[in-house]
Amino acid sequence: MNESLTSEIHNTFKNTKCSIIGDNRLLIKTENEVIAALLKFLKDKNFNRLAMVSCVDWIKRETFEIIYIVASFCIENPLNIIIKTEISRKKPEINTIIDIFENAEPYEREIHELFGVNVIGHPRLIPLLLEREYKIPPLRKDFDMRKYSKELFDSIPFIGDKK
Amino acid sequence: MRELELYFGPQHMGMVGNFSITLSVEGDKILKATSNPGYLHRGFEKLMEYRTWIQNFPLVCRINVIEPDSMEMVYAMAVEKLNKIEVPERANFIRSVYLELARVGSHLFGLWAYSNMLGFDTAAQWAMYHRDLILDLFEELTGARVYHIYINPGGVRRDFPKGFKEKIVKTLHSIGGCVPDYNDVFFNNRVFYERASGIGKLSQGDAIKYGAVGQTLNATGISSDIRKIEPYAAYDKVDFNIPVRENGDAHSRILIVRDEMIESVHMIFKLLDQMPEGEVWNRTPNPFKWNIPEGETYVRVESSRGELGLYMVSDGGDKPYRVHFKTPSYNNGLVILEKLLKGANIADVGNIMISLYIIAPEIDR
Numbered sequence: 431m432n433e434s435l436t437s438e439i440h441n442t443f444k445n446t447k448c449s450i451i452g453d454n455r456l457l458i459k460t461e462n463e464v465i466a467a468l469l470k471f472l473k474d475k476n477f478n479r480l481a482m483v484s485c486v487d488w489i490k491r492e493t494f495e496i497i498y499i500v501a502s503f504c505i506e507n508p509l510n511i512i513i514k515t516e517i518s519r520k521k522p523e524i525n526t527i528i529d530i531f532e533n534a535e536p537y538e539r540e541i542h543e544l545f546g547v548n549v550i551g552h553p554r555l556i557p558l559l560l561e562r563e564y565k566i567p568p569l570r571k572d573f574d575m576r577k578y579s580k581e582l583f584d585s586i587p588f589i590g591d592k593k
Numbered sequence: 594m595r596e597l598e599l600y601f602g603p604q605h606m607g608m609v610g611n612f613s614i615t616l617s618v619e620g621d622k623i624l625k626a627t628s629n630p631g632y633l634h635r636g637f638e639k640l641m642e643y644r645t646w647i648q649n650f651p652l653v654c655r656i657n658v659i660e661p662d663s664m665e666m667v668y669a670m671a672v673e674k675l676n677k678i679e680v681p682e683r684a685n686f687i688r689s690v691y692l693e694l695a696r697v698g699s700h701l702f703g704l705w706a707y708s709n710m711l712g713f714d715t716a717a718q719w720a721m722y723h724r725d726l727i728l729d730l731f732e733e734l735t736g737a738r739v740y741h742i743y744i745n746p747g748g749v750r751r752d753f754p755k756g757f758k759e760k761i762v763k764t765l766h767s768i769g770g771c772v773p774d775y776n777d778v779f780f781n782n783r784v785f786y787e788r789a790s791g792i793g794k795l796s797q798g799d800a801i802k803y804g805a806v807g808q809t810l811n812a813t814g815i816s817s818d819i820r821k822i823e824p825y826a827a828y829d830k831v832d833f834n835i836p837v838r839e840n841g842d843a844h845s846r847i848l849i850v851r852d853e854m855i856e857s858v859h860m861i862f863k864l865l866d867q868m869p870e871g872e873v874w875n876r877t878p879n880p881f882k883w884n885i886p887e888g889e890t891y892v893r894v895e896s897s898r899g900e901l902g903l904y905m906v907s908d909g910g911d912k913p914y915r916v917h918f919k920t921p922s923y924n925n926g927l928v929i930l931e932k933l934l935k936g937a938n939i940a941d942v943g944n945i946m947i948s949l950y951i952i953a954p955e956i957d958r
Contacts, residue, residue, distance in 0.1 A: 533804035536927040
């Protein structure tokens with residue numbers, strides 16, 4: 431089943447690379463433009479469960495990697511498909527996939543909040559988890575956690591006798 | 594009638610805490626609900642990028658307070674997959690027994706929250722007492738009651754102590770012996786039936802559309818369980834059923850919790866019977882000099898609330914490059930809860946939320 435699926439993906443979508451990593455994991459590398467079409471194609475092939483949308487900051491390569499993981503609701507089908515695409519780190523933008531998978535909504539909000547990736551077409555990009563605004567979104571690799579906490583907590587006035 | 598905005602939680606009698614919902618109401622009816630997580634956001638995914646592979650275990654289990662064991666399992670599995678570590682047969686069985694005990698404990702906690710919310714104090718106190726018996730078992734096995742840090746990459750931290758098998762059997766018999774009492778007091782009670790049936794009804798199509806997991810999915814008639822789809826630990830060596838119900842409402846979801854608990858107890862007995870002798874840990878490298886080869890993996894386990902996944906990336910260093918947990922409450926709490934609350938009554942908010950089995954620290958991470 432895997433071979434026919436990968437050859438069909440290769441034929442339908444250009445510039446797409448499929449490889450098998452481990453048991454029941456299919457990795458597809460593709461371009462940002464075809465993500466919606468690819469997800470729709472997989473949804474029609476019964477991969478109708480979006481497990482997660484994630485993002486990795488590859489600061490050395492100056493790119494963000496957006497990851498979509500889809501699976502099936504069918505109990506006989508253990509295949510998970512990991513779809514990867516790279517976007518520029520300078521102007522990070524992706525298109526929303528809510529019209530294909532409705533449960534992508536909080537994941538895209540989280541990516542927007544923690545990585546500063548702009549999601550075009552998202553109905554509500556309001557804060558999800560964080561309390562305040564950050565100059566650099568906190569899950570980017572250039573956000574220095576130790577420096578931030580030092581600045582935040584050392585700016586509080588000290589109460590009591592200083593030794 | 595006038596439309597009002599109402600803040601429900603995080604400090605509310607009908608909730609289990611750390612999570613709030615903003616409701617737009619007209620009279621008693623909810624027009625719109627917005628989940629509002631983040632009260633327990635500790636940035637674990639960022640913190641984990643600063644710590645070595647072994648140092649992350651105490652963080653991982655704190656993501657879920659009720660059932661930290663499946664979190665340990667999924668993290669250990671990801672490390673094993675990336676570094677290609679084999680696990681001894683006996684350790685696989687111990688892991689399964691341990692995870693099933695955790696499932697029973699977690700379900701008892703869920704039962705406590707639900708029956709307490711409905712006002713069934715007796716059943717709630719029993720459930721809490723029985724959970725305590727399971728925590729006693731964990732204390733003897735691991736030295737800790739809540740955060741056990743027992744599963745290690747390559748196996749488990751130590752073997753069962755002497756006479757521990759008999760203790761598990763004795764404890765589970767005393768809990769299982771109370772199932773008829775639970776049925777009399779709670780599950781067959783007319784008040785429970787009237788309060789729960791038809792509440793928070795999710796159709797099968799909607800469950801697929803919104804990506805439901807766990808009891809929420811199984812209650813709509815779809816049988817789904819990672820232990821069957823992709824067996825890990827020793828689940829392929831033992832036969833068990835997946836409880837499925839058709840109605841998709843709070844009543845079905847809570848009954849599935851009960852059925853899963855009974856199924857887990859039976860499974861533990863079977864696992865203990867088949868458990869082989871042997872080693873429990875394959876030695877892993879020195880944790881201070883442990884570099885894991887470059888790569889990525891997505892692993893998943895069935896926690897007590899549904900599919901729990903972990904996407905982990907290593908860049909060849911001694912720390913993870915990126916970790917992202919796909920937690921079951923995330924989907925249920927942020928997507929399905931909002932849809933189910935639309936059109937419900939204010940009195941049913943706690944009922945729907947707790948029947949979806951939402952645990953806030955899991956959403957926030």
